[in-house]
C-alpha cells in the first residue's frame with residue numbers, strides 16, 4: 723500500500739476507476755524480469771481498449787501481442803478480487819492493480835506467475851498515444867525503483883507498436 727501512496731504522491735492524486743473505460747494504448751512497460759517484455763515476448767502487450775462490465779467487477783482488456791512480427795488480437799477478462807485488485811489468466815496467473823487513473827494515463831502494477839511458477843513484477847503505463855513527458859518519465863523511474871525494477875528495464879512501447887489500431 724505504501725508503494726501506491728508513493729506513486730500517488732509522485733504523479734499527483736487520482737481517482738481510481740474514474741475513467742478506466744475507453745481506448746488506450748501502451749506507452750511504457752517495466753518488469754523486474756526484463757526478458758518477459760522484450761520485443762516478440764508475450765507480456766509485451768499493445769493495449770487497445772479497456773471495458774467494464776458489472777460495475778467494473780469485470781474488466782476486459784483488448785490488446786495485441788506480437789510474435790515473429792505478427793500481431794495477434796487478444797481479449798482477456800480480469801475479475802475483481804478485492805477493492806482495487808483484479809485477477810486474470812494470461813501467460814499464467816496475474817494479479818492486476820490499477821494504481822493511478824486519470825483521463826490521460828492509467829498505470830497498472832501486475833504480478834505474473836508463469837506456468838512453471840516464475841514470478842515477475844510489472845508496471846504497465848497506458849495513455850492516449852502521447853509519449854511520457856520527461857517529468858513523467860522520471861516519476862516512472864522513481865516508481866519502478868520502489869518496485870525493485872531497474873531503470874534499464876523500462877521499455878518504450880509506443881515506438882514498436884505497429885499493430886492495427
Ligand SMILES: *[C@@H]1O[C@H](CO)[C@@H](O)[C@H](O)[C@H]1NC(C)=O
Nearest residue numbers: 755757813836837838839840
Ligand atoms: C517460466 O519462466 C521460466 C524462466 O524464464 C521459463 O524457463 C519457463 O519456460 C516459463 N514457463 C512457461 C510455461 O512459460
